[in-house]
Every structure is written in C-alpha cells, then in structure tokens.
Amino acid sequence: MNQEVVRDGAGYFCYDYPRPAVTTDVILFTFHDNDLKVLLIQRKHPPFEHSWALPGGFVNMDEELHIAALRELAEETNITDVYLEQLYTFGRPDRDPRTRVITVAYFALLSADQAARLEIRSQSDAKDVRWWSMYALPDLAFDHDRILQYALQRLRWKLEWTALGFLLLPAEFTLSELQRVYERVLNEPLDKRNFRRKILAADVLEESGNVRGGDHRPAKLYRFTAKAIELEQARRRFP
Amino acid sequence: MNQEVVRDGAGYFCYDYPRPAVTTDVILFTFHDNDLKVLLIQRKHPPFEHSWALPGGFVNMDEELHIAALRELAEETNITDVYLEQLYTFGRPDRDPRTRVITVAYFALLSADQAARLEIRSQSDAKDVRWWSMYALPDLAFDHDRILQYALQRLRWKLEWTALGFLLLPAEFTLSELQRVYERVLNEPLDKRNFRRKILAADVLEESGNVRGGDHRPAKLYRFTAKAIELEQARRRFP
DNA sequence: CCAAAAGTGTTATGCTTACACCCATGC
DNA sequence: GCATGGGTGTAAGCATAACACTTTTGG
Numbered sequence: 001m002n003q004e005v006v007r008d009g010a011g012y013f014c015y016d017y018p019r020p021a022v023t024t025d026v027i028l029f030t031f032h033d034n035d036l037k038v039l040l041i042q043r044k045h046p047p048f049e050h051s052w053a054l055p056g057g058f059v060n061m062d063e064e065l066h067i068a069a070l071r072e073l074a075e076e077t078n079i080t081d082v083y084l085e086q087l088y089t090f091g092r093p094d095r096d097p098r099t100r101v102i103t104v105a106y107f108a109l110l111s112a113d114q115a116a117r118l119e120i121r122s123q124s125d126a127k128d129v130r131w132w133s134m135y136a137l138p139d140l141a142f143d144h145d146r147i148l149q150y151a152l153q154r155l156r157w158k159l160e161w162t163a164l165g166f167l168l169l170p171a172e173f174t175l176s177e178l179q180r181v182y183e184r185v186l187n188e189p190l191d192k193r194n195f196r197r198k199i200l201a202a203d204v205l206e207e208s209g210n211v212r213g214g215d216h217r218p219a220k221l222y223r224f225t226a227k228a229i230e231l232e233q234a235r236r237r238f239p
Numbered sequence: 240m241n242q243e244v245v246r247d248g249a250g251y252f253c254y255d256y257p258r259p260a261v262t263t264d265v266i267l268f269t270f271h272d273n274d275l276k277v278l279l280i281q282r283k284h285p286p287f288e289h290s291w292a293l294p295g296g297f298v299n300m301d302e303e304l305h306i307a308a309l310r311e312l313a314e315e316t317n318i319t320d321v322y323l324e325q326l327y328t329f330g331r332p333d334r335d336p337r338t339r340v341i342t343v344a345y346f347a348l349l350s351a352d353q354a355a356r357l358e359i360r361s362q363s364d365a366k367d368v369r370w371w372s373m374y375a376l377p378d379l380a381f382d383h384d385r386i387l388q389y390a391l392q393r394l395r396w397k398l399e400w401t402a403l404g405f406l407l408l409p410a411e412f413t414l415s416e417l418q419r420v421y422e423r424v425l426n427e428p429l430d431k432r433n434f435r436r437k438i439l440a441a442d443v444l445e446e447s448g449n450v451r452g453g454d455h456r457p458a459k460l461y462r463f464t465a466k467a468i469e470l471e472q473a474r475r476r477f478p
Numbered sequence: 479c480c481a482a483a484a485g486t487g488t489t490a491t492g493c494t495t496a497c498a499c500c501c502a503t504g505c
Numbered sequence: 506g507c508a509t510g511g512g513t514g515t516a517a518g519c520a521t522a523a524c525a526c527t528t529t530t531g532g
Contacts (some may be wrong), residue, residue: 012253018300019258022330022341061257061339065330089328089343091261091304100300102261104328104341176511193513194495216509217502415484432486433522440520455483456529 020091020100024069025056025144027087027151028079028108030115031168031181035133036155037115038148040140041076042128047097048141052132054148056103069106076129077118083109083167083229087151095143105147107154109167152185159185163202166224172208174219175199204228259330259339263308264295264383266326266390267318267347269354270407270420274372275394276354277387279379280315281367286336287380291371293387295342308345315368316357322348322406322468326390334382344386346393348406391424398424402441405463411447413458414438443467 028039040052055076059068066084073079087107093100110118119131132138134152137145159165165181166173179195199205206225211218267278279291294315298307305323312318326346332339349357358370371377373391376384398404404420405412418434438444445464450457 012255013257014251014253015258015260016251017297018252019254020261020298020300021254022259022261058256059259059330059341061259062332064332065328065341086327088325089304091298091343093301093303102298102304102341102343104330174511191496192511193497196512198494213503214510215504217504217511219511413484430523431484432524435485437521452530453483454531455481456485456531458484 018100020102021096022059023056023101023103024059024065024072024106025054025103025147026069026073026084026106026108027054027148028073028082028110029134029151029155029168030110030112030131031184032112032115032131034180034184036135036168036181036184037131038134038137038151039077039110040130040132040138043141044128051139051141052137052144053141054105054144055129059104065104066106069104069108073108079110079114079118081111081114083164087147087154090143090147092143103147105151107151109155109164111167111170113170156186163199163204163224163228166205166222166228172210172221172223174212174221176219178222257339259341260335261298262295262340262342263298263304263311263345264293264342264386265308265312265323265345265347266293266387267312267321267349268373268390268394268407269349269351269370270423271351271354271370273419273423275374275407275420275423276370277373277376277390278316278349279369279371279377282380283367290378290380291376291383292380293344293383294368298343304343305345308343308347312347318349318353318357320353322403326386326393329382329386331382342386344390346390348394348403350406351409395425402438402443402463402467405444405461405467411449411460411462413451413460415458417461 026039030037030039039055041055042052043049055072056069057072057075059065060071063071066086069084070082073082085107087105089102089104091102095101095103115131134148137148140148159182165178165185168181169177175196176192178199179190179192182195183190204224204227205222208221208223210221212221265278269276269278278294280294281291282288294311295308296311296314298304299310302310305325308323309321312321324346326344328341328343330341334340334342354370373387376387379387398421404417404424407420408416414435415431417438418429418431421434422429443463443466444461447460447462449460451460
C-alpha cells in the first residue's frame with residue numbers, strides 16, 4: 001500500500017494513485033396516505049438536472065459511514081431519529097459521468113410522526129425535497145432507480161421475516177393500519193385474522209390502552225415494545 | 240459535488256477535497272480436513288507486520304467492485320471460479336492507521352477441488368498464503384477479525400436457509416460429507432435422517448451414479464444440479 | 479465375524495392456511 | 506337502522522423434530 005496524502009501548494013489533496021470519491025446515499029422510507037413513500041431531492045445542476053435523487057453526499061475523512069448517512073439526512077431535513085442499516089455498496093465505474101463515485105447506500109425507516117413534521121418544514125422552505133410514492137417515481141438521477149428497487153426488495157424481505165413494519169407508522173397505530181402497511185409494501189392482500197395472529201405472536205406489540213375514534217367502531221391502539229427491534233429474530237433452520 | 244481530478248506536474252492525483260482509499264477484501268471459505276478454512280496472507284511490512292490479513296487491495300478507477308475482488312483473488316492465487324457476493328462495507332476512520340481506507344468486503348465460497356489445486360501452488364511458491372481454520376485463527380491485521388466473524392455469521396445464515404453448503408465441497412460428495420460441512424459451520428450436531436430429508440427436499444442435488452469406496456460400506460456420490468444456485472429460494476412468509 | 483459408516487420410516491407436535499360472521503360506533 | 510371498519514375461532518393439512526435399527530463393505 002503506497003497511497004499517501006500530500007497537500008500541495010495549490011490547495012489540493014494529492015495521492016500517488018487515483019482515488020474514487022465515496023458517498024453515502026439514504027433510502028428513507030415512510031408510510032402515509034396509505035402509500036409507501038420515499039424521500040427524494042430534485043437536482044438543480046447537471047448532470048441529471050431536474051431529475052430526482054436520493055439524499056446523500058460525500059463521506060468526511062474522519063467520519064464513520066453510517067454517521068455520514070445520518071449527517072446527510074440531517075442536512076437535508078430535520079430528521080434525527082431513524083432506523084438505519086447498511087443496504088449495499090454500488091460502484092459501477094460509469095454510474096456518475098463526472099468521476100468515479102462509489103456510494104454506500106443506507107436503508108432507513110422513518111415513523112409517520114416524524115415524516116409529518118418533516119413534510120411541513122420542507123414545504124415551508126420551498127426546498128425541492130419531497131416524498132414520492134414508491135409506486136409512482138419521477139425520473140431518477142444516476143443509478144438511483146436501481147438502488148431504490150433493491151431497497152424495496154430489502155424492505156419486503158424485512159417485513160416478511162420481521163415485525164418491523166411498525167417503524168413506518170406513528171408511535172401508536174391500529175392493527176388494521178399496520179396490515180395496510182404490509183399489504184401496500186408487499187403489494188398483495190393479506191388475511192386479517194392470520195395477519196393479526198402472526199403479528200401478535202411475534203410479541204413485539206402491546207396495547208397502548210387508547211383507541212382510535214373514527215367514523216365507526218373504535219380500534220385499539222398498539223405501540224411496539226422496547227425489545228421489539230433487537231428481536232429481529234435469529235431464526236434457526238436446523239434443530 | 241465539486242471534486243475534480245487534476246494530475247499535477249509532480250505525478251500525483253489531486254482533488255479539491257480529500258478522498259478515502261477504497262479497497263476490496265475477500266473472505267474465501269472452503270472446507271477440507273473436516274474443517275472450515277479461510278484464506279489469509281501474511282503481511283511482510285508494517286503496519287501489522289507478520290499478522291495475517293484477508294486477500295484484497297485497491298479498486299482500480301475503471302473497475303467494478305466485484306471485478307476488483309476477483310482480480311485480487313486471481314493475483315494472490317490461481318483461483319478463477321468462485322461463488323462471490325458482496326458482504327458489507329467497513330469504513331471506520333481508524334481501521335487503517337496510515338490513511339482512511341474503506342473496504343468493500345466480499346464473501347466467496349470455493350470448492351474443495353480448487354482449494355486443493357491452490358494449496359499445491361501456493362506451497363511451491365513458498366508464498367505466505369495459506370488456509371487457516373476459522374476456529375483457530377492467527378493474529379489478524381486491521382479489523383479483519385471483525386470482518387471474518389461477520390462473514391462466518393453470513394455463512395451460517397446461508398447454510399441454514401439455503402442448500403449452498405455443497406459449494407465448499409468437491410464436485411462430487413456424499414451426503415455424510417455434506418452433513419459434516421453443515422455441522423462444522425453451524426458448530427453443532429445434526430440428525431442424520433432429518434438432514435438428508437431436508438437437503439434432498441431442496442431438490443438441488445442429484446446422484447452422480449458413482450460411489451465413494453472407503454473402508455466400509457460405499458456411499459453414493461451426489462452433485463448439485465444446474466439450477467441449484469439460482470434456487471436460493473425466495474421464501475414467502477405471508478400466504 | 480467384527481468394526482465402521484451408510485442408509486432408512488414413523489409418529490407426535492405445532493404451525494400454517496383457509497375461511498365467515500358478529501360487534502361497536504357515527505350518522 | 507344501516508353502513509363501515511373492528512374484531513374473533515376452528516379445522517385440515519403440512520412441515521418439523523425426535524428417535525434406533527439394519528445394511529454393506531473391508532480387514
């Protein structure tokens with residue numbers, strides 16, 4: 001290994017060998033208006049001017065990757081508290097026409113509570129930041145469509161094998177609301193009784209004691225328990 | 240984004256902002272002598288002189304990440320044909336004491352056939368490249384112990400949920416040999432009858448027609464079918 | 479004939495699935 | 506009282522898990 005950092009007189013950062021740029025991009029999902037939403041930012045400059053892109057940016061030299069992802073999110077929005085996990089690293093040499101850019105994509109789930117607060121702020125700023133339905137995406141910059149499709153795959157997988165769907169909902173929610181999340185993400189109808197049995201069997205939800213008053217029979221509200229997130233269960237296949 | 244490549248007069252590669260180095264590392268697993276093995280290379284220079292490290296190196300500027308991983312493997316060994324998948328990207332700022340290095344780790348499974356051929360070559364070259372038991376590792380450089388533990392976790396997960404254990408064995412193998420792979424990787428005994436039923440139910444193996452003659456009753460040899468690898472099954476949790 | 483590994487079935491249990499009706503409320 | 510979504514149980518089928526003996530070969 002013989003790369004070395006040298007700062008030359010003209011204010012550049014110089015190395016013996018060329019280095020790619022490294023960014024993080026965040027796929028931030030939430031759920032509202034009965035739809036799965038993803039946060040995108042409209043580009044104002046070429047390349048891909050006017051196209052929409054995932055929030056993201058360069059990794060600082062002294063910064064962990066997931067911290068960079070959170071920082072980028074905090075810079076574009078007022079979001080502080082999300083479920084975050086590394087998704088995949090995308091590095092095709094031609095994915096950015098300007099220079100080699102390798103991006104470490106992170107997958108994030110935002111509660112509808114926070115999403116609602118964000119929506120107001122971004123609108124008042126008149127920034128070109130908004131939620132898009134995963135099922136009606138605009139033109140996307142770079143390879144972000146591929147990244148998004150992969151993130152959707154991961155989200156589906158996650159909902160099938162864990163009970164983490166509630167991370168997309170407000171702090172309190174009804175089981176029907178949760179079922180709608182699952183149906184919309186998995187893109188298929190689920191049996192109500194089986195869904196409830198399965199979700200409750202996962203033992204990560206508890207009744208909050210409140211009910212959601214609506215036009216009709218009130219529904220019990222649930223919240224997730226503290227241990228819910230660790231319980232992303234280690235299933236065993238062999239006894 | 241305002242990074243730009245500039246080659247200055249002194250032969251350096253210069254950018255407006257500092258860039259991390261990007262490497263790929265490969266965790267190459269195989270199975271022989273009834274043990275799960277991983278390929279490591281002894282370092283001859285500081286830092287971590289004499290410690291052992293994963294094969295890997297810098298990503299070229301015009302090279303896809305997985306191609307870089309395969310190239311590194313080909314440079315250190317004569318291996319050409321492996322099952323390869325991206326494992327995780329490790330980027331702690333202090334993981335290399337010299338400069339910021341972000342590594343995209345790849346996970347690879349090598350058939351025992353190829354591992355045997357490799358063993359001979361690396362010994363004749365007297366290179367400090369060798370297989371180590373996953374359960375008796377030497378001192379490791381950088382954060383490679385963490386990477387290896389994570390790779391082992393992924394391998395276990397893979398064997399529990401798919402039938403890909405045969406990728407660690409020769410082209411033809413007995414069911415008992417395959418069971419030993421599973422037992423050794425998962426680190427626990429398995430029931431012979433249930434194991435056979437489960438593996439055969441996965442429908443990725445076929446009898447080769449040959450038998451392994453040994454001291455005792457000969458065992459039928461199996462090989463995996465062409466479709467076996469794609470069949471890394473998409474299980475559905477909700478009907 | 480003995481040692482060693484290969485090979486083979488059955489039963490009990492628990493989980494998954496499919497399926498239809500009553501309940502509580504607002505208007 | 507009616508429209509709307511909330512809420513509940515059961516039976517059949519399937520997969521899993523536990524368990525022990527016979528077969529085939531070489532020496």
